Amino acid sequence: MTRRMNGRWTRMLAAGACTTAAVLLAACGGETESGTPVPESATAATQMDAAETDAPGSKQTHSQPSAGVSEKPEVSAPYRAEEILVSGSTDTVDYDVVIPQISGGDPAVVTEFNESMRAALEDWIQRSDDMSYTLSTQEHEVTRIGEHVVAGLLVASYNANPPGAHPTPLVATVVVNTDTAAPITLQDLFPDLQAGLNRLSEQAALLLPGTAAGPEYFADGIAPETANFANWLPTPAGMEIHFDDYQVGPHAVGLVTITVPWENLTDVMDPYMATVVAS
Numbered sequence: 001m002t003r004r005m006n007g008r009w010t011r012m013l014a015a016g017a018c019t020t021a022a023v024l025l026a027a028c029g030g031e032t033e034s035g036t037p038v039p040e041s042a043t044a045a046t047q048m049d050a051a052e053t054d055a056p057g058s059k060q061t062h063s064q065p066s067a068g069v070s071e072k073p074e075v076s077a078p079y080r081a082e083e084i085l086v087s088g089s090t091d092t093v094d095y096d097v098v099i100p101q102i103s104g105g106d107p108a109v110v111t112e113f114n115e116s117m118r119a120a121l122e123d124w125i126q127r128s129d130d131m132s133y134t135l136s137t138q139e140h141e142v143t144r145i146g147e148h149v150v151a152g153l154l155v156a157s158y159n160a161n162p163p164g165a166h167p168t169p170l171v172a173t174v175v176v177n178t179d180t181a182a183p184i185t186l187q188d189l190f191p192d193l194q195a196g197l198n199r200l201s202e203q204a205a206l207l208l209p210g211t212a213a214g215p216e217y218f219a220d221g222i223a224p225e226t227a228n229f230a231n232w233l234p235t236p237a238g239m240e241i242h243f244d245d246y247q248v249g250p251h252a253v254g255l256v257t258i259t260v261p262w263e264n265l266t267d268v269m270d271p272y273m274a275t276v277v278a279s
Contacts, residue, residue, distance in 0.1 A: 079105040079150055079178075081142035086121060093125050094161075095135040100142045100152035100174075108181035113150055113174055116183060120154055120172035132161040138169050143233050147279035149184070151175045151233045153242070155255070169255055171242050173231045177276055186226055189273050196268045197224035200260060204241065204248075207258040213249035217256075221247035234277035238262045 079102045087096040099117045102110055124135055139155035152174050157167040175184045190196025204222040209215045221243060222228055231242040238261040248256050262269075262278055 079103070079109070079145045081145065083140060086118070090125065092130060092132045093135065094133075095121070095125055095156075096137070097121055097135055097154075097156050098137045098140050099154055100140050102142055102145070102150055102152075106178065106181060109150065109176055109178050112181050112183065113152065113176045116174040116176070117152060117154060117172075120174065121156065123172075124156060124158070124170055134159045134161055135170075144235065146178075146234070146277075148177065148179050148276040149175060149234055149279055150178055153233060166251065168251070169245050171231050171244055171255065173233050173242060175232070175234060175277070179276065184273065184277065186229060186232075189270060189277070190268055191270050192268065193226070194224065196265070197226065197229065199265060199268050200224070200229050200239075200241070203260040203264055204258060207260070208248060208256070211248075211256050211258060212253040213256045214253075217248045218246075221249075235259060236278065239265060239277070 082101040082103050083098050084101050085096070085098050089095070099121055101114045101117065104110070121135075135156045135158060138157040139153065142150065142152045144151040154172045154174075156170045158170050159167045176182070177184050177188075186196065187193050201222050201224040205219075208217040208222065211217075228243075228247070229241055231244070233240040233242070238259045240257060240259045243256045243258075245251055245255060262274065266274060
């Protein structure tokens with residue numbers, strides 16, 4: 001299976017090497033570091049084999065699923081947004097991250113979406129390069145359940161160990177075509193990939209001055225290259241592009257997002273894919 005990974009890990013770790021204290025896990029059962037209980041309704045709802053959660057070389061991995069989700073859902077059933085906590089440790093990495101999941105619908109679609117989300121987290125866990133750090137939850141959401149598409153966002157907080165000045169967010173998105181149970185890539189969207197990337201770069205240059213990045217945005221971060229636009233999500237209004245930390249501005253501006261209207265991409269998009277992602 002093809003997986004959509006965050007391709008900017010190396011640049012982000014270099015820029016965020018002075019990262020610090022972990023962001024509290026806000027969407028899982030249990031307690032925060034302050035002792036405040038987190039609602040049990042936020043615990044995982046997808047039944048998964050604990051062995052599947054083990055990262056290679058990890059010392060321990062725990063998932064917290066809740067009961068009530070059918071192991072063999074009806075294909076005709078609607079997709080439902082779920083989540084699961086994945087926690088454990090390797091020799092260099094401690095992780096405690098809630099990731100988006102789905103249930104119901106076509107089992108092949110569910111598998112593709114859920115495993116792609118797990119693969120994104122696994123990519124962050126395995127690329128330690130002998131650096132010691134922790135990964136914790138920052139944001140997780142099934143962002144779209146459309147007629148022909150499901151999509152989700154995962155943002156984890158990377159914190160050096162020992163901590164430095166601030167944590168660094170790591171971003172990953174997953175978009176799956178429910179007609180084919182296959183991930184949707186930029187190449188799928190744009191038959192002429194370079195033409196599509198050129199258009200995204202042009203649109204980003206128009207939109208970024210109105211964001212927190214401002215007119216002084218980092219132009220290199222929107223060069224017409226696949227890695228610069230790898231994290232995107234479909235919305236009814238357009239293509240929502242999520243930029244990595246430091247990609248289009250300093251860490252202080254936070255994570256920057258823009259939405260390119262579909263009508264501004266129509267002439268460079270595959271007509272079938274245009275109907276899928278806008279559903």
